[in-house]
Amino acid sequence: MKTGCQWRELCICEYFDKGTTSWQNIHRYFLKWSEDGSFKMAWINLLSCNKKLLALSSAQLDGSHIPVKRGGQAVGYQGRKASKTSNSLFLCDNRGQMLTVSVAQSGEHNDLYDIVELFKEMIGVLEQSDINCNGIFVNADPGFDSEDLKQVCIDYEIELNVKPNLRNQKKQSDEYRYFDD
Numbered sequence: 001m002k003t004g005c006q007w008r009e010l011c012i013c014e015y016f017d018k019g020t021t022s023w024q025n026i027h028r029y030f031l032k033w034s035e036d037g038s039f040k041m042a043w044i045n046l047l048s049c050n051k052k053l054l055a056l057s058s059a060q061l062d063g064s065h066i067p068v069k070r071g072g073q074a075v076g077y078q079g080r081k082a083s084k085t086s087n088s089l090f091l092c093d094n095r096g097q098m099l100t101v102s103v104a105q106s107g108e109h110n111d112l113y114d115i116v117e118l119f120k121e122m123i124g125v126l127e128q129s130d131i132n133c134n135g136i137f138v139n140a141d142p143g144f145d146s147e148d149l150k151q152v153c154i155d156y157e158i159e160l161n162v163k164p165n166l167r168n169q170k171k172q173s174d175e176y177r178y179f180d181d
Contacts, residue, residue, distance in 0.1 A: 047129035055094035058137040063089045100125040115149050
């Protein structure tokens with residue numbers, strides 16, 4: 001996945017004296033901090049220190065297939081995109097502030113693939129940040145209408161608000177849903 005500028009194009013001369021560091025050194029530390037969890041701990045600390053600024057009356061859960069041109073850890077062919085993709089899940093607060101992102105899954109899978117473990121991992125990041133998830137309304141599209149996700153939300157006392165997926169219904173349900181068209 002390409003984001004930002006290439007490593008060799010970093011503007012090092014504006015921030016460091018000549019010869020003190022190079023883009024290779026910065027790249028090496030980036031890889032080191034990615035592998036040892038430093039970025040995740042920094043994110044958890046940011047959430048923890050700023051949790052009062054979050055709008056947690058409701059949260060939005062969604063997935064995204066991201067085209068991957070050069071390969072990576074979790075890559076698979078997605079026919080709808082006609083390319084290799086990775087799939088990630090995102091959880092945002094009511095204002096759109098990113099709360100947590102799941103580990104990337106291979107692109108041939110839908111949003112519900114391994115949803116129990118991924119959602120527990122995402123909620124775990126919030127718990128590590130001392131963010132109480134009890135009573136949060138989580139809005140999601142019909143692609144997240146599954147009994148497994150509903151059960152995980154019940155276990156964490158989270159209110160899942162998802163529009164029923166017509167493909168999942170065998171008959172009309174009298175079950176009360178929060179979803180409002």
